[in-house]
Amino acid sequence: MKTFSILLFGLFMVINCSAKETIFKGYIINKGGERIDGEIKTRNVTVDEMKITFIERQTKTVYKSTDLIGYGYEFLGENEFGQVTRIWRHYKSKTAISYAPKFYASKEVFMEVMEQGEVTLYDYYVETPGNIDSPYTRFFYMERQGTNELIEISEDNFEQSAGAYFADNEKLAQSVGTVNNRFRHLWKIVRLYNDWIEMEDNKNTRMADFEGNSSIVPPF
Numbered sequence: 001m002k003t004f005s006i007l008l009f010g011l012f013m014v015i016n017c018s019a020k021e022t023i024f025k026g027y028i029i030n031k032g033g034e035r036i037d038g039e040i041k042t043r044n045v046t047v048d049e050m051k052i053t054f055i056e057r058q059t060k061t062v063y064k065s066t067d068l069i070g071y072g073y074e075f076l077g078e079n080e081f082g083q084v085t086r087i088w089r090h091y092k093s094k095t096a097i098s099y100a101p102k103f104y105a106s107k108e109v110f111m112e113v114m115e116q117g118e119v120t121l122y123d124y125y126v127e128t129p130g131n132i133d134s135p136y137t138r139f140f141y142m143e144r145q146g147t148n149e150l151i152e153i154s155e156d157n158f159e160q161s162a163g164a165y166f167a168d169n170e171k172l173a174q175s176v177g178t179v180n181n182r183f184r185h186l187w188k189i190v191r192l193y194n195d196w197i198e199m200e201d202n203k204n205t206r207m208a209d210f211e212g213n214s215s216i217v218p219p220f
Helices: 045-050 158-165 170-175 183-212
Strands: 023-030 035-041 051-056 059-064 068-078 084-095 108-115 119-127 136-144 150-153
Touching: 023 051, 035 068, 045 051, 045 108, 045 119, 068 108, 108 183, 119 183, 150 158, 158 170, 158 183, 170 183
Parallel strands: none
Antiparallel strands: 023 035, 023 068, 035 051, 051 059, 068 084, 084 108, 108 119, 119 136, 136 150
16 A cells, blocks of 8 residues: 655655666556566656656667556665665656646656555646746645546645545544644645555454354454
8 A cells, every 4th residue: 555654745755866877677567557577767857757768678668658557666765764775666647637747748647656545646747947946846636546536636725625535534634734734744644544444444344254253253
């Protein structure tokens, strides 16, 4: 279920310790759902959202986001504790709602998977060349398992949209917008919800097993 163990919203972007390195151990998932291992050549954040170069047995192939279900790669980076470790990044092909990564590009992009479970949290970046201080704008999307419907979450709609999205967990929904549960804590909120869903599923499974076998003593 869990993709990253990052506790602060501001630390979503892991740091690549090998800035000069551009080729990494990785994989692609083709349209048939087959995973193919090889190497991924990266360029920069917005180009990698539109297309990547995959190397298999020294053969290089460029894939656009419309050609694949997704891709991923592993690199040497720093985690949120400043420790150097191997880190995997995973991307899925999705259709952005607001903007393309570049003004001339398609809205079909590779979005990074930040958290995966009952609800998957994605992000991607859009170039803002007119803003020297902040050359990229970051966008966030959530998607419920079993659907293919993305909703965009921003600071403006966070409280209303997230509160409604997690309404089946009343306690969590009511906490949206409070201290330590604001927009900058979005990743934490999604992960708390996914953990809650997992616990509820396990509880229901144990109850079903108990009801099916009266000799079982329930563990609660």
